[in-house]
Amino acid sequence: MLSHRILVVDDEPDITALVAYHLARVGYRVSTAANGPEAIRLARTERPDLVILDLMLPGVSGYDVLAELRRLDDTRDVGVILLSARREEVDRIRGLTLGADDYLTKPFSPAELSLRVKALLRRLAAPSVAAGSTIVAGPLTVDRVAHRASLNGQELPLTATEFKLLVTLLERRGRVQTRPQLLETVWEAQPDIQTRTVDMHVQRLRAKLGEQGRMIQTVRGLGYRYRPEDGRR
Numbered sequence: 001m002l003s004h005r006i007l008v009v010d011d012e013p014d015i016t017a018l019v020a021y022h023l024a025r026v027g028y029r030v031s032t033a034a035n036g037p038e039a040i041r042l043a044r045t046e047r048p049d050l051v052i053l054d055l056m057l058p059g060v061s062g063y064d065v066l067a068e069l070r071r072l073d074d075t076r077d078v079g080v081i082l083l084s085a086r087r088e089e090v091d092r093i094r095g096l097t098l099g100a101d102d103y104l105t106k107p108f109s110p111a112e113l114s115l116r117v118k119a120l121l122r123r124l125a126a127p128s129v130a131a132g133s134t135i136v137a138g139p140l141t142v143d144r145v146a147h148r149a150s151l152n153g154q155e156l157p158l159t160a161t162e163f164k165l166l167v168t169l170l171e172r173r174g175r176v177q178t179r180p181q182l183l184e185t186v187w188e189a190q191p192d193i194q195t196r197t198v199d200m201h202v203q204r205l206r207a208k209l210g211e212q213g214r215m216i217q218t219v220r221g222l223g224y225r226y227r228p229e230d231g232r233r
Contacts (some may be wrong), residue, residue: 036060096200
């Protein structure tokens with residue numbers, strides 16, 4: 001755990017201090033930033049494993065920071081948990097669409113935040129699997145050891161959560177995965193994670209897969225499945 005570095009971004013000193021204290025208390029190395037430009041600079045220079053990001057920052061919003069983190073090659077894989085007083089579904093959806101891995105509203109439980117951090121860091125870690133770890137599905141190739149996915153030879157810019165979602169669907173291709181099943185496998189049944197989170201991540205994954213995204217089928221009233229290569233329904 002001591003090897004994990006976390007960047008906390010919030011313009012409220014009390015919130016920053018509270019989050020930093022509880023994370024440092026369980027062994028994480030914590031850096032802080034009070035605005036968007038500083039957050040982006042620290043993310044690029046310190047290369048944290050995870051960023052806890054407030055949305056309502058002065059000048060450059062948390063949404064803008066998130067979009068920039070996902071745009072830059074050296075920060076696109078960093079885990080991001082949005083921490084915000086905005087409780088509307090539209091805000092959650094916007095954050096997830098831009099590439100956030102999780103969304104937690106204020107006021108929050110420090111213990112719950114620590115659990116979410118721990119779960120996300122597990123997803124970020126490259127899986128340790130034996131030989132034969134490559135999955136091939138048509139033009140799509142997934143290397144579970146290298147934690148990379150490519151389409152027609154071009155690497156896909158997937159977040160850790162998107163990668164795990166894709167691997168789960170491919171490993172179980174042809175079988176319907178309900179939203180609760182995906183929540184349990186990909187998000188490890190974190191408290192207060194909503195099924196809408198699954199839908200937004202599937203939507204984002206489909207967009208990144210382009211034409212291949214049609215292989216992820218929606219099973220009305222249940223969930224999703226990755227269609228087998230033989231095309232059977």
